[in-house]
Amino acid sequence: MFKKILVPVSGTEADVETVKLACRLAKKDKGKVWAVSVVTIKRALPLDAEIDSEIKKAEEILDKAEAVAGEEDYEIETDVLQAREVGPAIVDEVVERGVSLILMGIAYKQRFGQFSLGNVVPYVLKNSPCPVILYQQ
Amino acid sequence: MYIIIVGGGRLGYYLMKALLKEGHEVLVLEKDARICKTITDELGSVCFRGDGCEAATLAEVGTGRADMMVAVTGDDEDNLVACQVAKHKHNVPRTIARIRNPRNAVLFKKLGVDVTVNTTDLIIEVIEHEVPTHPVTQLLTLDEKGLIIVDVRISPESSSVGKTVKDLSLPKESKLALIIPNEGNAHVPVAHTVLQAGDQIIAITPSENKEELEAALGGM
Amino acid sequence: MNILIMGCGRVGARLASLLDEDGHKVTILDNDTYSFRRLQPSFGGTALFGNGTDEDSLKKAGIEDADVFVALTQGDNRNVMACQIAKHVFKVERVVSRIYDPLREEMYNALGLETISPTKIFAQLLREQIEGKE
Numbered sequence A: 001m002f003k004k005i006l007v008p009v010s011g012t013e014a015d016v017e018t019v020k021l022a023c024r025l026a027k028k029d030k031g032k033v034w035a036v037s038v039v040t041i042k043r044a045l046p047l048d049a050e051i052d053s054e055i056k057k058a059e060e061i062l063d064k065a066e067a068v069a070g071e072e073d074y075e076i077e078t079d080v081l082q083a084r085e086v087g088p089a090i091v092d093e094v095v096e097r098g099v100s101l102i103l104m105g106i107a108y109k110q111r112f113g114q115f116s117l118g119n120v121v122p123y124v125l126k127n128s129p130c131p132v133i134l135y136q137q
Numbered sequence B: 001m002y003i004i005i006v007g008g009g010r011l012g013y014y015l016m017k018a019l020l021k022e023g024h025e026v027l028v029l030e031k032d033a034r035i036c037k038t039i040t041d042e043l044g045s046v047c048f049r050g051d052g053c054e055a056a057t058l059a060e061v062g063t064g065r066a067d068m069m070v071a072v073t074g075d076d077e078d079n080l081v082a083c084q085v086a087k088h089k090h091n092v093p094r095t096i097a098r099i100r101n102p103r104n105a106v107l108f109k110k111l112g113v114d115v116t117v118n119t120t121d122l123i124i125e126v127i128e129h130e131v132p133t134h135p136v137t138q139l140l141t142l143d144e145k146g147l148i149i150v151d152v153r154i155s156p157e158s159s160s161v162g163k164t165v166k167d168l169s170l171p172k173e174s175k176l177a178l179i180i181p182n183e184g185n186a187h188v189p190v191a192h193t194v195l196q197a198g199d200q201i202i203a204i205t206p207s208e209n210k211e212e213l214e215a216a217l218g219g220m
Numbered sequence C: 001m002n003i004l005i006m007g008c009g010r011v012g013a014r015l016a017s018l019l020d021e022d023g024h025k026v027t028i029l030d031n032d033t034y035s036f037r038r039l040q041p042s043f044g045g046t047a048l049f050g051n052g053t054d055e056d057s058l059k060k061a062g063i064e065d066a067d068v069f070v071a072l073t074q075g076d077n078r079n080v081m082a083c084q085i086a087k088h089v090f091k092v093e094r095v096v097s098r099i100y101d102p103l104r105e106e107m108y109n110a111l112g113l114e115t116i117s118p119t120k121i122f123a124q125l126l127r128e129q130i131e132g133k134e
Helices: A014-027 A052-071 A086-097 A120-127 B010-021 B033-043 B055-060 B076-090 B104-110 B119-130 B207-216 C010-021 C033-038 C055-060 C076-089 C102-110 C118-132
Strands: A004-008 A032-040 A077-083 A101-106 A132-136 B002-006 B025-030 B047-049 B068-071 B094-099 B115-118 B136-142 B147-153 B175-180 B200-206 C002-006 C025-030 C046-049 C068-071 C094-098 C114-116
Touching: A004 A014, A004 A086, A014 A032, A014 A052, A014 A101, A014 A132, A032 A052, A032 A086, A052 A077, A077 A086, A086 A120, A101 A120, A120 A132, A120 B033, B002 B010, B002 B076, B010 B025, B010 B033, B025 B033, B033 B047, B055 B076, B055 C102, B068 B076, B076 B094, B076 B104, B076 C076, B076 C102, B094 B104, B104 B115, B104 C076, B115 B119, B119 B136, B136 B207, B147 B207, B200 B207, C002 C010, C002 C076, C010 C025, C010 C033, C025 C033, C055 C076, C068 C076, C076 C094, C076 C102, C102 C114, C102 C118
Parallel strands: A004 A032, A004 A101, A032 A077, A101 A132, B002 B025, B002 B068, B025 B047, B068 B094, B094 B115, C002 C025, C002 C068, C025 C046, C068 C094, C094 C114
Antiparallel strands: B136 B147, B147 B200, B175 B200
16 A cells, blocks of 8 residues: 655654554555655755764664664665755655655654644644654654 | 845745745745745745844854845845844845835945845836836936936927937937837937937936936927 | 934833933934823923934934934834934934844944943843842
C-alpha cells in the first residue's frame, strides 16, 4: 500500500520505533524507505554553507537508523537535507520524491509548562500531500 | 543576491514572488503571525516573524550579509528606521524605502536611504498619462543630474504646430530627443524639423524647467 | 526657551506643565485632541492638533523658532523620524527622543540624536531599589 515511505529522524528515541515500523510496513510490497535528517542553517549563513559538526551529527543519526533497519533485515536509503526550516524541507522532499507516506516520531514535549507539538509537526500535517503517521513516544 | 523585504503586505508579497522568480535569496520580515503563516504555507521558508526595525531581529536573519534591504510597510517612519538600522548597524550596501508622503523623498535621501519609491507620485504619473488634457507626462527621473525625461503630445490646437525646432523658444538645457509622428517612423529632430499635430515628442529637461518646456511646445 | 513637545501622553503632558511652570514657552503637539485632557488646567502654553512627522504641521507649531524639540509618542520610529526632521531640516539646536528599544536607542545615539531609553533606565532603577533594600 505504501511504496515510498519517508522517515524524518532527529536523534530522539522515537527514531528507533519509526524506522522499525517503516521497515515492517514496506517489507510486504518491497517498498522503499528513506530516512532523512535535516540540518538547519541560520539566516546569517548562506544556505549552501557547510557546517561540518552539524553534518557529522546528522550522519550519525542516520547511521543509527540504518543499524535499526539492519536489525529488521531491511535495506533503507538515507539522506542529509540542508534547509532553513525543517517543516518545509520535509514537505519539499516528499513532493520531489513522490513519497506515499510520512512516518514521523516525536517525543512528548512541554514548552512554557504546556504540552507543545512544536513547529514541524503542524506544518507537515497541514502541508503534506500524502498520508502522515505520527508516532508519539 | 540576498534581499530582505520588510513588510509582508501585498506589495511585499508580490515583490518577494517576483524576486524569487529571478532566482534571488529573499526573506520577508513581518510582525503579524497570521501573515507569516500564510506566506510560509504557500512559499516555504521565506518569511520570518519579527520587527524589521529592531536591530536584534535584523542580526538574527543575517542582515550583515544582505545585499539589499527593501522596506515596504505602510508607514513611512517604519520604512525609514528599518533602512537606517540596516545601513548603520549592518552595513547593507543598498536600501530602498517605500514612502507615502512625497515630501519625505528629500528627507530620506538626506538621512541615508539610497532609493525612495513614492507610490503617490507613481499614481499621479499614471493619471497624467491617462488624462488627455495633460500633454506632458514624466517618464523617468535621472536623480543625480536633476534631469527628467518627458513625453509631450502636440495637439492640433497647439501653438507649436507648423513651427521648426529652431523657432521654438526651448528653455535652457532642454533638448528634444525623439519625435514619434502619427504616421511613419520615429526620427531624431534637427533644427529645421517641422512639428506636426499628433506628434509625440520625447524630451529631456532639468526638472525645474518642466513647465517652461510645456509652454514652449504650446502645450497649455 | 521655546520648547516644542510631540506627544501628549502622561509623560508629555507632565513635562509640558513642569516646563511651563519654569517659565518656558511650551507648545505641545498631538494627533488626537482627546490626549490634551491630560494637561493640567493651569497649563499656560499652546496645545495643537497635528502630526509631528509632517513638516507643515511642525511649521504651524512653530518649530522654526524652537530651541528644543522633544519626541514622546508611543512609537519609537515616529519619534526617531520626527527628531531627524527637527534636527536636519529645521536645524533645531537640541532634539531629545524617547526610544523604548535599547538597541535602537544606542544606534540613534551614535548617529547624533539625544536619546533616552525608559526601558533601560527603569530596569536599572528597579534593580537598584531591589538590591539596595536587601
